[in-house]
Amino acid sequence: EVQLVESGGGLVQPGGSLTLSCAASGFTFSDHYMAWVRQAPGKGLEWVGRTRDKANTYTTEYAASVKGRFTISRDDSKNSLYLQMNNLKTEDTAVYYCARLSVTAPLYNDYWGQGTLVTVSS
Amino acid sequence: DIQMTQSPSTLSASVGDRVTITCRASQSISSWLAWSQQKPGKAPKLLISKASSLEGGVPSRFSGSGSGTEFTLTISSLQPDDFATYYCQQYNSYPITFGQGTRLEIK
Numbered sequence: 001e002v003q004l005v006e007s008g009g010g011l012v013q014p015g016g017s018l019t020l021s022c023a024a025s026g027f028t029f030s031d032h033y034m035a036w037v038r039q040a041p042g043k044g045l046e047w048v049g050r051t052r053d054k055a056n057t058y059t060t061e062y063a064a065s066v067k068g069r070f071t072i073s074r075d076d077s078k079n080s081l082y083l084q085m086n087n088l089k090t091e092d093t094a095v096y097y098c099a100r101l102s103v104t105a106p107l108y109n110d111y112w113g114q115g116t117l118v119t120v121s122s
Numbered sequence: 123d124i125q126m127t128q129s130p131s132t133l134s135a136s137v138g139d140r141v142t143i144t145c146r147a148s149q150s151i152s153s154w155l156a157w158s159q160q161k162p163g164k165a166p167k168l169l170i171s172k173a174s175s176l177e178g179g180v181p182s183r184f185s186g187s188g189s190g191t192e193f194t195l196t197i198s199s200l201q202p203d204d205f206a207t208y209y210c211q212q213y214n215s216y217p218i219t220f221g222q223g224t225r226l227e228i229k
Contacts, residue, residue, distance in 0.1 A: 004165070035218075044222035045166075045209060063217055097165070108156050108213035110177075112165040 002026040002111045004098045009116030016088050020116055022081040022098030027111075030054060030076040033101040035109060036083050038094035046094075048072075048083070050101065066092075088120045124148050124212050128221030134229040135200055143195045143224045145210035150190045154214040157186055157195045160223075161206045169208075170195065200226075 008020040022034075035050035049062035051072045060072050071084040081098055095115040101107040125148035135141050145155065153173040158166040168177050170186040173193055183198040197204055205228050210221040 045211075045220040047217045047219065061216065102171075106154050106213050108154070108171060108211060109158075109166075109218065110168050110171070112158075112167075114163070114165045 002100065004100065004111060004113035006096065006098050006113045006116040009096065009118045011119045011121065012088055013122050014088060014090055014120055016120070017084070017086045018088065018118060019085070020083040020096055020098075020118070022083075022113055024079045024081065024098075024100070027100070029074075029079040031103060033107055034072075034074060034081045035099045035101055036070075036072060036081075037097045037099050037109065037112070038092075039097070039115070040091070040094040043094075045097075048096070051081070085118070088118075090120050092118065093120045094118060123217055124151060124215060124219050126210055126212055126219050126221040128208075128210055128224050130224060131222065132225045132227060134227050136229045137200050137202060139200045141197050141200060141226065143208055143226075145188075145193045145195070145221050147191045147193075147212055147214075151212045151214035153189045154212060155186075155188070155193050156211045156213065157184075158209045158211060159204075159206045160209065166209065 003025045005023045012018050036048040049072050051060045069087045073082045097115045098113040099109040100111040102110045127146045129144050155173045157170040160166040169180050174186045185196050207223045207225045209223050
């Protein structure tokens with residue numbers, strides 16, 4: 001069974017930093033691109049960014065709203081995905097979901113974690 | 123970015139009803155559309171990919187149709203477990219974008 005379990009959320013002040021983790025199991029993690037998606041309170045889903053697999057040199061892409069502040073990384077040896085968030089703003093307050101991307105192109109989110117809440121507030 | 127517009131935002135229905143949710147794209151996305159279901163506090167669950175391909179284990183009362191810019195998700199006979207929020211997701215081009223969601227509630 002595919003499982004994605006996020007952790008690391010919490011309360012942080014504006015301008016602060018936080019790192020989220022996602023532990024994956026039930027599939028060959030290294031075969032998949034992985035993504036982060038967020039959902040602000042009462043709002044819809046917003047793609048944050050993604051990381052490719054080793055064959056594609058782990059390159060990353062980001063939404064314009066987080067580019068330069070957020071960094072996605074992965075450790076295939078630990079079946080883990082990370083989201084380093086710097087210079088956090090109040091508008092970054094959201095539930096952050098880890099998502100697996102399909103192996104068949106074009107890629108889509110086929111499994112999701114339950115999410116971890118990040119609150120940016122003074 | 124491609125804009126996805128779902129309608130209605132909220133839908134009230136009864137067990138046994140047939141319901142349809144619509145998702146419109148701001149430009150053609152061919153058939154590269156997925157539907158997911160989310161219950162409060164739970165992970166979204168993929169129901170349909172490529173506009174009409176049902177994922178394994180998803181009940182056959184769920185169906186999807188459409189291509190280009192207009193798509194529908196139909197539930198043929200609502201069951202108590204179906205009351206949730208539904209999202210469409212386009213993956214024709216990056217970034218992946220989502221509809222704002224349709225909350226299906228019990229009448």
